[in-house]
Every structure is written in structure tokens, then in C-alpha cells.
Amino acid sequence: MKGKKGIVLLITLMFTLSISALILKNLDDSGKYINGTNIDNYYVKILISVDNLKEELVNYLFKHKKDLLNILEDERVKEGFDLNYGDIQSNISFKLYEDVYNINLLVENDFTKYKDIEELFLDNNVAGFDKFKNLVSITIKKYGEITNFKQIEVLLEEFASQMDNNSIMDIKQYLSFVGDENSNYVKCFLKVKYNDEISFSDFIIDLKAKNTRGFNIVFR
Structure with missing residues (x-):
């Protein structure tokens, strides 16, 4: 040793x-x-x-x-x-x-591409997965792919505001613009x-x- x-x-x-x-x-x-x-x-x-x-x-x-x-x-x-x-x-x-998940995959039509992200929400009792998915999709359609931590931070703050709670911050460290x-x-x-x-x-x-x-x- x-x-x-x-x-x-x-x-x-x-x-x-x-x-x-x-x-x-x-x-x-x-x-x-x-x-x-x-x-x-x-x-x-x-x-x-x-x-x-x-x-x-x-x-x-x-x-x-x-x-x-x-x-x-x-x-x-x-x-x-x-x-x-x-x-x-x-x-x-x-x-x-x-142990991170690429939220850019939430725009994919194939559910299997992002099912792990939905499970992450469920396992940590974070409500509003569909709303988060929609927010990410709108953002990517308007500005292009998420490519840095600042963009993720802005997204999470907006989502927390829409949901009127901060539970999304409990899984913040697992949400990324790249996968593992x-x-x-x-x-x-x-x-x-x-x-x-x-x-x-x-x-x-x-x-x-x-x-x-x-x-x-x-x-x-």
C-alpha cells in the first residue's frame, strides 16, 4: 500500500x-x-x-x-x-x-435514446420530466445543441421556476451535454x-x- x-x-x-x-x-x-x-x-x-x-x-x-x-x-x-x-x-x-446523461438526446424520436434520463427523474422523485423534455427541445430548436455547463444551469433555473420548486437541482450533477x-x-x-x-x-x-x-x- x-x-x-x-x-x-x-x-x-x-x-x-x-x-x-x-x-x-x-x-x-x-x-x-x-x-x-x-x-x-x-x-x-x-x-x-x-x-x-x-x-x-x-x-x-x-x-x-x-x-x-x-x-x-x-x-x-x-x-x-x-x-x-x-x-x-x-x-x-x-x-x-x-455517470452523466446527455440531455441533447431528449429531442430524439427513439425513446430508448433518453429513457435513462426519465428513469433518473423517477428514481430521484423529480416531477415534470415531460415539461423538462419540452423545454430542452424548444431551446435546442431555437439555439442549437446544448454545449456547455452555463446553458444547462440556465435551463435548470428556468425549469425550477416553471415547476415552482428546486428538486431538479438534486440531479444537476448528472445532467450534461455529453454522455458517459x-x-x-x-x-x-x-x-x-x-x-x-x-x-x-x-x-x-x-x-x-x-x-x-x-x-x-x-x-x-
Whole structure:
């Protein structure tokens, strides 16, 4: 057991060191651009940092897919670990993204495509499945497929308002814009701080496609 914990610790340490080195290099390469703009440097630097973190997380986890489960066993990865470089402070956490249901399937004519979602409602005593299905269908018809967490959040708030209760929030973590047919999904959470400006972002890393999906960011 101690040997396994040591391996997990080493893998996580190497991950942290590798990401730190790559981010520092990217920030240094971006320095001239930041200093040469008239845009608010706080936001520019945060956005560049977030973009760099996203890119390096994808590259590193894709390269070390075989070690993914070991990395995810580390409590610091689950709860979030600090990664500070230059005048940027960040906190990173990620977890395997599974046991979720793609609500885009609610527009399908074939009931078997979305029956698991209806069962999710029934099993958790969440009323109004047909109303939720109709709301999703109207939204997709008007705006296109649901592609990020913010859209889901807006949908759930609208549904809760229509139903005059918040029971839908009990299953919020299971409702997604992707399904769990792909076991190579990792959900990442980033907090980046520069001076007094802070950003919070989340997204899914698709290790099969080597890209990110559903990126969302807010500033506070």
C-alpha cells in the first residue's frame, strides 16, 4: 500500500512540476503581447493563463493517460492544489467525468435514446420530466445543441421556476451535454487570481479527441 501511495505521490509531483514549467514558459512568451496592449492587462493575463493551463492540462493528461487513475487517486487532485507562477496564483482540481446523461438526446424520436434520463427523474422523485423534455427541445430548436455547463444551469433555473420548486437541482450533477459512453472524459476546475481579479472556469477534457468541451469562465 505504501508503495502504491509513493507512486501516486511521485506521479502527482511530476505532473505539478511539468505543468508549472510549461506555464512559466508560455507566460514568458506572452509577456511582450501583454505589455504591448491597451486592453486591461489584468483580464488579458488571466485569460492567457487560463488558456495556457487548459492547453497544458490536455497535453499532459493525454500523454499520461495510462497514469490517469493513479493521478485521480490523490486527494489533492480531487480537492484542488495550488500552482503559483510569477504573479499568478491558481488552483486546479479535476475528476473523472462519468455517470452523466446527455440531455441533447431528449429531442430524439427513439425513446430508448433518453429513457435513462426519465428513469433518473423517477428514481430521484423529480416531477415534470415531460415539461423538462419540452423545454430542452424548444431551446435546442431555437439555439442549437446544448454545449456547455452555463446553458444547462440556465435551463435548470428556468425549469425550477416553471415547476415552482428546486428538486431538479438534486440531479444537476448528472445532467450534461455529453454522455458517459466515453470513459475518457475528465472534468477540470480552475481558479486563477492576478492581483485582485479572480476567474473561475470549468470544462471537460476529452482525452480520446485530445480537446476540451464546454468551457465556461466567470470573473469575480
